Every structure is written in C-alpha cells, then in structure tokens.
Amino acid sequence: MPEPTIQANSVSSTAANTAPMAGIGLIILACLCFAILDATAKYLGSEIPPLQIVWVRFVTHVLIAAVLFQVWRRPGILRTRRPILQLVRALCLLGTTIFNFLAVQYLQLAETVAIMFAAPFVVTALAGPMLGEWAGPRRWAAIIVGFAGVLVVTQPGLGNIHWAAIYSVLAMLFYAVYALMTRQLTATESPTGMLILSGCVGALAMAPAGIAVWQAPPTAFFWVLLLSTGFWGALGHYLFIRAHGIASAPVLAPFIYVQIIWMVTLGYLVFADIPTLATLLGAGIVVSSGLYLLYREQRRKA
Template identity: 65%
Template sequence: MTPPTDDPETPVDELIPVPAKGSTDGSPLVAIGLMLLACLLFSCLDATAKFLSQSIEPMQVVWIRFVSHSVIAVFLFRIWTRPKALKTNRKGLQVVRSFALLLTTLFNFLAVQYLQLAETISIMFAAPFLVTALAGPLLGEWAGLRRWIAIIVGFCGVLLVTQPWSGQLHWAVIYSVLSMISYAFYMLLTRMLAITESSMSMLMVSGVVAALAMTPIGVSVWVEPPSLLHWVLLLSTGIYGLIGHWILIIAHRLAPASLLAPFLYVQIIWMVILGYLVFSDVPMWTTAAGTGVVVASGLYILYREQFLKKA
C-alpha cells in the first residue's frame, strides 16, 4: 500500500525520536533514500500479502497485520512511558481514518490474490486524482481546468491498465478500485487531522482500531495454526507497515513534500521487480503504458499545486 502523496504538515512531535521538520541535521539525499526505502517496504507488504493469500484466508492476514503493527509499536515507542501518545483531540475523525486505512488494506489484500502487483499499484496511483477532485467540496481546495484535464488523462491511464472493453477484465479489479477509493479518503482525513493530531497518535490509533475491528472476523476464519514460515511472514506485514509509515514521517521532517512526492512512483519499479522474482509475473504492455500515463498525470498535478502555491 502506498503512502500519502501530500505533506499534511505533521506537527513536530516529541513522542517520535526524529528530527524536527526542516532540521539542519537532515539532508535531502537522506530524505530521498528514506522515501525509496519506505516504498520498498510497502511493496514488500503487498508481495507478502499476495504470497500468504495463496494458503491463508486474507481476513486472517489483515488481522495479524494490524495486531503485529500495534504490538510492535507499543514496544518500539515504549508507550507505557509516554501515556500522552494516544491522546487525540478528534476521536471521531481518528476512528473514521482508521477504518479508511483498514478498508484500503482489506480490499488491497483481496485484490492481490488475483491481480499482478503492477496492476494493483497502477490503480492505487489514481488515488491522488480522486483526492484532487474531492478536496474542493471537502476542504475548499478547488482544482482548476488544467488539473481537471490531468485527472481525466490519469483516469484514461487507469482504463488502459484495466481494459474494461476487452472482455477479459478480471472481477477482482473491483477490489482494487474500492481500495483506491478508501485510500483517497484516508489521505484526505490525514490532511484534516494532521493540523491538530500528533504523528504518534495517528500511527497508534490507526493500528489499534483496525486490529480491534478485525478481531471477530480474524478469529472466526482461523482454521489451523500457520507454519513457522507463515508466522514469520504474517508478523513481517506489521513490521513493513509500521516501519514504512514511521520512516515516511522522518523523511518529511528532513525535506519538503514537493521534493519527495515524485519518488513515490518508484514503487511501481519495486512492484514489478517483486512480481517477477516471487510470482514470475511479467506486466503486459498496456499495464506499462497505462502506468506511464497515470504517473505523468500525477506529476503534473503535483507541479500545478506547487506552481499555484508559489504564485
């Protein structure tokens, strides 16, 4: 699952041992390296979920992903010494955001059962277009004509990847589209909450709420104890998700979002490599072409946003 492509201006949070935003101790090159590493971790998360879904119920994988996320976070950040870590001023929105992340993960894990990793990430890259479209009525950030043209072009790129006219459209694309829509709302809620909420509370609440919500389902689908290998892979999903989001926060403390956002699209390279190495998947030319259109449109939207800010 890809991280948000915009910078929510996360307030400096003493609960997370990272430099303050704009710290002179940081370096743009270090921030870019962290961004690339985060994209690799998110790609490993999706590849692991796809591998596990071949022998384990996806609902169980989602449950363990958030349980391990929460448990690791408690010990990594020593929550018992920082009781204020979970303090939140907007409990309702925090819960809604957590469910948006849960649905994003759930639908994505269901989609990777049947689709290539390159296909799922290409559809997920359409989320910024939906965010741009919804930011007007929800946040008062209205898109101009040029950005709307970029949104339409990007949507055409998604159509090129899915090819609904070919008659060979896999029904699991619906899962990927639902994951993308959930992710767009997750991004919007992140922007809304980051004004008042700490990074730590957003990391912890999203994991705990999702874990608790999935517990009844996760327990009900549990058939037999996983093997040792499966246990290691299940626990690794929480590590990939938690550490990926954590270093993403660090990267945005060291460099502006305008510098880092284009490097998010490197994730498609990681996805193609892992898809080929682990599952022997070779993307079709239409997937590559459609992804190129989506990436180009996303970069143009980013350019217009930065241009308008300077203007």
C-alpha cells in the same frame, strides 16, 4: 536592520522549497512499503485466510509501533482532540486493507494497483471543499495524463474484467477518504498517536474474524512473512502520515502512481508475472506525469 529580514526570508523560502520535496520523497518510500505489504499478503494467501492476515497485520503494527516509540514512557501519546475523525480514519484504513488483501488473492499486483490509481481523482476533487487545497489546471492535467497511463495498463473494454476488481475499487475509495482525513488530522494530532490509534482500531475490530478463521502458518518462513506485515504496514503509514504533515494532498496524490513500478517489479520477482508491453508503456506515462509534477513544484517554489 534589513539583513535579518533578508536572512529570515531566505530561511523561510528554503523551508518552503524543501517541504514539498521531502513530502514527495516520503510518499514514494511509503508506496514501496505498501507494495511489499501487498506482495507479502498475496504470497501468504496461498496458505492463510486473508482475514487472518489482516488481523495479524494490525496486531503486529500496534506492537511494533508501541515498542519503537516506547508508549509506556509517553502516557499522553494516545490522547486525541478529534476522536470521531480518528475513528473514521482508522476504519477507512481497515477497509482499504481488507479489500486490497482480498483483491490480491485473485488479481495480479499490477492490476490491483492500477485500479487503486483512480484515488488521486477522488483526493484532488475532495481536497478543495474538505481541506481548502485546490488543485490548479496543470496539476489536474498531469493527474489525467497519469491516469491515462493506468488505462494503458488495464486496457478496459479489451478483455474480461475479473469480478474481484470490485474489491480494488472499494479499497481505492476507502484509501481516498483515508488520505484526506490523514491530511486533516495532521494539523492537530501527532503522527505517532495517529499511527498507533489506527492500528488499535484495526486490531480490535478484526479480532473476532481473525480468531475465527485462524490457521497456523505451515512453516517458519510463513510465520516470518506473516509477522512482517505489521512492520511494512506501520512503516508505510508512518511515512504516509509524515508526508501529509508537510505537503498538501494534491501535491502528494499523483505520486502514488510510482507504486506501479514497485508492484510490477515485485510481481515479476516473486510471482513470475511478466509485464506486458502495455504495462511497461503505461508505467512510463505514469512516471513521466509524476516527474512533470515534481518539476512544476520546483519551479513554483523557486
């Protein structure tokens, strides 16, 4: 009876090889959605208060997810075994959204995402004690190299740092905890339920502020952009949740570095922000570190 065993092992090995790669692909697509969301929020901020943008982003997030997944046909979809963790995770998502939307009003997209790239250090450091997912020395080395690329972009100490950078720092800290709790909850909670619950908490929490500062968008185009924030947010976080359901946090964490490519591109196309040589060099280092981690993951699972 050896053949069934060999076949089962082969299938298991194939699944083990595919899962991290699929998770990495999903996280890269999620980062593209987040980059589009940030660019949209920055553009809208010229005419609409940031807190209003945050509120509409969560309201449309909930509506789109509810229709897409037909929650009225799945009454148990919002049940959770860990309500406290769900609430804390949702508040972390709300926190990172608020502070990130505030930051993009003052900083270039490439600057905000560069600060956010400190998150893999926090995620990798806490994933061991919180999730039992310990990163090895080579993965740590690749993360440090990737962060060195971020330092090339930001060039700390060579110029004045805008005070709004604190918003990006706070957004980064909230994001790191959000990422870890997402990984923790995927073991017992459904991706759809997590997506809708986080949107509901954000929509309810931001309703008073969003209504208080409400300003009607000046044109139909601004209306479309405002309503699209929920689509990009919901899609990005759904991909984010699915990625953390099939791959570990230390494997996925460095690949948020790829977002700098999306942000630099959108900054140039939408806001005419021309990337400097330092930005391009740093981005190249970042991508190289991610490709090395991808190579190591393939070798490890081969």
